[in-house]
Amino acid sequence: MNILVIGSGGREHAISWKLAQSERCDKLFVAPGNAGTASFAQNVEVGVTDFQGIKQLVLSEKIDLVVVGPEAPLVEGIVDFFKSDADLQSVLILGPDSEGAKLEGSKDFSKAFMQKHNVPTAFSKTFTKETALEGLAYLDTQEGPYVLKADGLAAGKGVIITESREEAKEQLKAMLLDAKFGEASAKVLVEQFLSGIELSVFVLSDGKNYVILPEAKDYKRIGEGDTGLNTGGMGAVSPVPFADAAFMQKVDEQVVKPTMAGLQSEGIDYKGFIFIGLMNMDGEPYVIEYNVRMGDPETEVVFPRIESDVLDLFEAATKGQLNQESLEINPKTAVTSVVVAGGYPEAYKKGDEMAFPEEMEGRFMFHAGTVLKEGKVLTNGGRVMALTGMADTLELAVEKSQALASEVKFNDKYYRKDIGQDLLALIQK
Ligand code: AMP
Ligand code: GLY
Numbered sequence: 038m039n040i041l042v043i044g045s046g047g048r049e050h051a052i053s054w055k056l057a058q059s060e061r062c063d064k065l066f067v068a069p070g071n072a073g074t075a076s077f078a079q080n081v082e083v084g085v086t087d088f089q090g091i092k093q094l095v096l097s098e099k100i101d102l103v104v105v106g107p108e109a110p111l112v113e114g115i116v117d118f119f120k121s122d123a124d125l126q127s128v129l130i131l132g133p134d135s136e137g138a139k140l141e142g143s144k145d146f147s148k149a150f151m152q153k154h155n156v157p158t159a160f161s162k163t164f165t166k167e168t169a170l171e172g173l174a175y176l177d178t179q180e181g182p183y184v185l186k187a188d189g190l191a192a193g194k195g196v197i198i199t200e201s202r203e204e205a206k207e208q209l210k211a212m213l214l215d216a217k218f219g220e221a222s223a224k225v226l227v228e229q230f231l232s233g234i235e236l237s238v239f240v241l242s243d244g245k246n247y248v249i250l251p252e253a254k255d256y257k258r259i260g261e262g263d264t265g266l267n268t269g270g271m272g273a274v275s276p277v278p279f280a281d282a283a284f285m286q287k288v289d290e291q292v293v294k295p296t297m298a299g300l301q302s303e304g305i306d307y308k309g310f311i312f313i314g315l316m317n318m319d320g321e322p323y324v325i326e327y328n329v330r331m332g333d334p335e336t337e338v339v340f341p342r343i344e345s346d347v348l349d350l351f352e353a354a355t356k357g358q359l360n361q362e363s364l365e366i367n368p369k370t371a372v373t374s375v376v377v378a379g380g381y382p383e384a385y386k387k388g389d390e391m392a393f394p395e396e397m398e399g400r401f402m403f404h405a406g407t408v409l410k411e412g413k414v415l416t417n418g419g420r421v422m423a424l425t426g427m428a429d430t431l432e433l434a435v436e437k438s439q440a441l442a443s444e445v446k447f448n449d450k451y452y453r454k455d456i457g458q459d460l461l462a463l464i465q466k
Contacts, residue, residue, distance in 0.1 A: 038062060038101040038102055038348065038352070039064040039066075039098055039099055039100045039101050040053075040062060040064070040065050040101065040102045040103075041066045041094065041095060041100045041104070042056065042066070042070075042074075043067075043068055043091065043105045043107070043110060044068075044105075044107050045085075046106065046107070046333050046405045046420070047336070047403040047404065047420065047422065048107075048330075048332070048334075049067060049074065050071060050337075050403040050404050051336045051337045052104060052331070053070075053077075054074075054077070055340045055343065055347045056348055056351075057077050058346075059347065059348035059349070061346070061348050061349075064098065065079070066078060066081055066100070067080050068081045068082075068084075068085070068091065068094060069082055069083060069084065069085075071405065071407045071408060071417070072408055072409040072414040072417075073403060074404070075409045080409075085107055085109060085110050086113050088110075088113075091103075095128055096124060096125075100128060101129060102129040102130070102131070102351065102352060103129070103131065104130075104131045105131060105132035105330070106330060108141050108328060108329055108330050110132075111135070111138040111141075111329050112139075112142035112190060112329075113135070114134070114138075116132050116133060116134040116138075117134050129352060129356070130355065131309050131354060132309040132310075132330075133308065133309045133329050134306070136303075137305045137306075137307045137309070137329060140311070140327040140329055141190070141330070142189065142190055143188055144187070144326070145188045145224050145226060147326065147327050148161055148163070153299065154295050154296065154298065154299030156291075156299070157291055157321070157322060158325075159184070159228045159230070161226045161228035162226070163188070163225070163227075164209070164213060164224070164226075164227065166214060169210065172225070173206050173209060173210070175227060176202055176206055176209065176227065177202070179202075179227070181199070181200045181201065181205070182198055183197075183200075183230070184196070184197075184198050184230050185197045185199075185205060185209055185226070185227055186228060187212060187222040187224075188221060188224035188225065188226065189218070189220060189222070189223075189224075191218040194218070197212075198230070209225060212225045231316040231323050232316075233317045233318035234254075234279060234317045235254065235255070235315065235317075235325070236254060236280055236314075236316075237254065237312060237313070237314060237315075237335050238288055238292070238293075238315055239311070239312055239335070239339060240296075240313065241309075241350060241359065242297065242300075242308065242309065242311055243308055243353060243354045243355070243357045243358065243360075245301065245357060245360075246358075246360040248350070248359060248364045249285070249289065249293065250343065250364070251276055251339045251343070251366055252276060252277050252280045252285070253273045253275040253339055254275075255270045255272075255273050255332060255335055256270065256272040257271070259381070260453075261454060261455040268382045268419075269333060269334075269382075270333060270334045270335070270375065271374075271452070271453045272334065272373055272452075273334045273335045273337065273338045273372070273373050273423075274338060274370070274371070274431065274434075275335070275338040275339055275370070275371050279317060279463065280317075284317065284322070287320075288313075288315065292322055292324060293313070296311065296327075308355050308357070310330055310331050311327060312327070312328035312329070312330060312331060312335075313326075313327060314326045314327075314328070333405075334375050334403075334420075337371075337373040337401070337425050338371035338425060341401055341425055342366055342367045342369065342371055342427075343366060344366065344367050345363065345365045350362055367427075369427050369428060370428060370430060370431045370434040371425055371427045371434060372425065372427075372434040372456060372457050373423045373425040373426075373456075374423070374424050374438045374439055374441070374452050374453065374456045375420050375421075375423050375424075375452060375453075376420075376421050376424065376451070376452045377421060377450075378406070378416055378418070378421055378447075379448075385419050386416070386448070386449065387406075389416045389448040389449070390414070390415055390447065391407065391415065391416060391421075391446065391447045392445070392447070393414075393444075393445055394441060394444035394445065399428055400425070400440075401424075401427070402424055402425075402441060403422060403423040403424070404422055405418060405420045405423055406418015406420055407421060407422065421447065422445055424438055424441035424445060425438055425441075426439075426440070426441060432461060434457070435456065435457040438457075439456070
């Protein structure tokens with residue numbers, strides 16, 4: 038099969054690297070890709086929401102399967118575009134249509150979905166410009182910490198958590214009345230604060246059947262000890278020690294099954310990934326959010342652990358045949374450390390030349406923000422690479438990942454040195 042992966046991050050590098058291992062993978066394209074994907078696939082300079090450009094590429098290269106990495110094209114309706122185009126209808130595409138993508142594209146929609154289908158989640162109320170005063174009055178009745186969420190996509194910045202009621206009120210006004218996040222904050226959810234440990238759970242759905250992929254823990258803040266600004270993710274670990282069989286059973290029964298049943302009863306034919314961000318509160322799972330794609334950098338620890346042929350799995354998902362597939366998982370632990378350009382997640386530089394250590398057993402170097410120019414690999418984004426180590430124990434996997442992170446070279450590199458340390462402390466207790 039000829040395959041096109043859409044996206045350019047570490048997630049897309051890991052997904053296409055795994056696809057390339059399939060015997061049934063003929064030609065592999067990544068649009069637009071990065072310096073990492075260029076080493077084994079063909080990068081094509083087409084943007085992720087350039088649907089006409091993607092169509093030309095699919096037709097000219099006779100693509101059989103399209104795998105959509107990021108959320109933007111899904112929320113903008115790439116799957117609907119394929120289904121309604123006579124030339125593209127027969128092309129397999131992995132991802133939900135725009136109705137399914139609302140699970141991520143609108144937090145108001147996903148909250149209403151969870152409430153309607155009895156998926157455990159934080160209590161919340163939604164306010165608009167017209168009801169802003171009610172929103173302010175509502176905050177007066179609540180205890181902190183206060184959680185405010187812009188309804189729409191806000192590049193990962195739309196969630197504000199603060200202890201201060203005054204700050205919460207200012208932020209609510211800024212979002213609703215001054216359009217702090219543009220259209221995305223035309224509606225704002227004021228949500229109950231959930232305290233516990235977070236977990237990322239990944240489901241591959243064919244609309245009816247599903248498989249639960251390995252879970253992961255993400256490290257979102259820029260600073261060690263989970264301090265400082267939020268980022269796209271600074272590291273990840275899989276498996277997660279507290280997500281034992283009993284907890285995952287609860288997740289399946291209380292979260293995944295009602296989610297799948299809800300999608301079906303709403304008439305949403307969901308073929309793709311569902312990334313469920315959970316809070317483990319005293320052993321009970323509560324959904325923080327749905328995403329309609331894989332996580333990044335979680336993919337860089339989840340995919341190295343998948344032993345089954347992912348092309349078989351993806352094809353089956355697009356055809357409603359996941360019940361005919363089995364999922365084999367490597368029991369080893371994978372840890373990834375993300376190296377970023379100094380300054381990220383605020384202003385940072387691009388275009389610095391990079392140098393790499395040798396490939397070795399159990400060490401995987403996934404590129405994120407890199408580009409190949411005149412034979413040189415240059416930094417090209419805030420998150421530059423995700424460096425994964427895989428080993429029999431968490432301790433050894435942390436060591437391998439951190440060694441890689443120290444060995445990759447570029448100007449003004451930064452990475453967290455505490456990835457996995459909280460989980461090591463947990464298992465050593
Ligand atoms: P989201 O964009 O929904 O993933 O939210 C970003 C982050 O904010 C999450 O990963 C959590 O760490 C945190 N968060 C979101 N909602 C809540 C909540 N209701 N209670 C506590 N933390 C939350
Ligand atoms: N690592 C979190 C995300 O992909 O949204």
